[in-house]
Amino acid sequence: MDFFILSFAVTNGLLLGGIYGGVALGLSLIFGVLRVVNFAHGSFLMLSLYISFWLWSIFGLDPYLSALINIPAMFMLGFAVQALIISPLIKRESALVVEPLSALLLTAGIFLVLDNAALMAFGPDVRAVQTSYYMPSLMLGGIPVNSQRLIGAVAAVIVAAALSWWLRTSHLGRSIRATAQNRDAAAMSGINVPFVYAVTFGIGCGILGLFGALMSTFIPISPSIGLSFGIKSFIVVVLGGLGSIPGCIIGGIVIGVFEAVASQFVTATSAAIGSLALFVLILIFRPAGIMGRA
């Protein structure tokens, strides 16, 4: 194997992996706080990709600028989904036993509704966004680096760091962590738990708003694009350690690099299957994930 091709594959895998990690952040945060596996995570990314696509195709808005609209729109959507759809379920369960399965079924329902609504509204066509300017590849150490993906990966690291910092230092961040650690004790300390849940869900979706905008510049957009990213996010979150923010980025990079390198030797499909095998293997040795505390 040629060293140049290998380093190219690793570089690409790092970038793609960072983006996987960034996309998975919201899933990890929502699980960490609400203990709800959001099966519709990929569908929210799909919606966000369409937001940037339509803003570009109707109004000619630059996809990077569309993040300014995309992020608050996705935040509000996430907030509303939690407050109006998921919250009543959690409220009902709080008196009895918490059943993660019913929350999973509910979010699976949201996934079906969103994906099918997108198919009806937008049709099955694959769309693409073109920036009005040309974004040349950068040469880093003799290796060509796709600048759109580089922006995405750098954004993932920045968002992960900013999110951890905010959760550690801000008043609302501390309330979110308290709620994640002990919901009843948080409520008995005066924290408005349903509000914290809705904000958390909103932030999880707001991050997707950013990545939808960034990824619209290089991802073919279709109504079914969400599921594969949703499943990948799930793998990344479990691999990195449930609820761990740095684990999310690391898990993403492990999957991204593995896929990129493996696809140099076998077909992309086999590489994807191989990454599932890697996933199982790592969990055998570290059941709580790479950064997870057992």
Place this chain on the structure above:
Amino acid sequence: MSSPALEIKDLHAGYGDAKILRGVTLSLPPRSLVALVGANGAGKTTLLRTISGLLKKSGGAIALGGETIDGLPPHRVVEAGFVQSPEGKQLFHGMSILENLMVGAHTERARARRKETLEEVFELFPILAERQHKPASALSGGQQQMVAVGRALMALPRVLALDEPSLGLAPIMVDRLFEAISKIRERDLAILVIEQNVFQVLEMADYGYVLENGKVSMQGSGQELLANDHLRETYLGL
């Protein structure tokens, strides 16, 4: 005459079909210390969870300082002035002592005074000041209980409820805790203490209630209850 700090009338609550509280009536005068005793499973914790709004009542009325708190969500109950240090401490184990205390000062009223209140809590439990940056999980049981009580105080309660604060503590720690409770009494609040240490709590209480099968079976001043034969037999083994 001023209205009671906490007044509960004919309260009914439970879990699904299991009726636990069947008409509890009790009252805390302002600045009083009231003891609530009763066997395991009598419904004491259930009563506090119902007042806190974590559990829906099926009947009755709850008022704080003469104002109803019926149907308020838990965070509004804290705003209204009822704060409990829950059974089993329920600390935020991933956080430092200081952070645990800061979470307690969540309401606007409490946040505005949190520096002063923190100093008061540290004065009450000096060991917490010393170890404020240690994770809550690194503390002994007694120190964790201090954090739990301190966190409740940080919310500036008008009514403070302590659910078995001495549970699982070494005798010397139990004594220190009761000392702290008598100091907390000097503050402008009413205190409801649930205890297994029936003798110790009734000794210091202005008034006491005995809960049996979800109902108040006996009540009276601490001394009256301590002199009661049924209570001495059942709870003091005398």
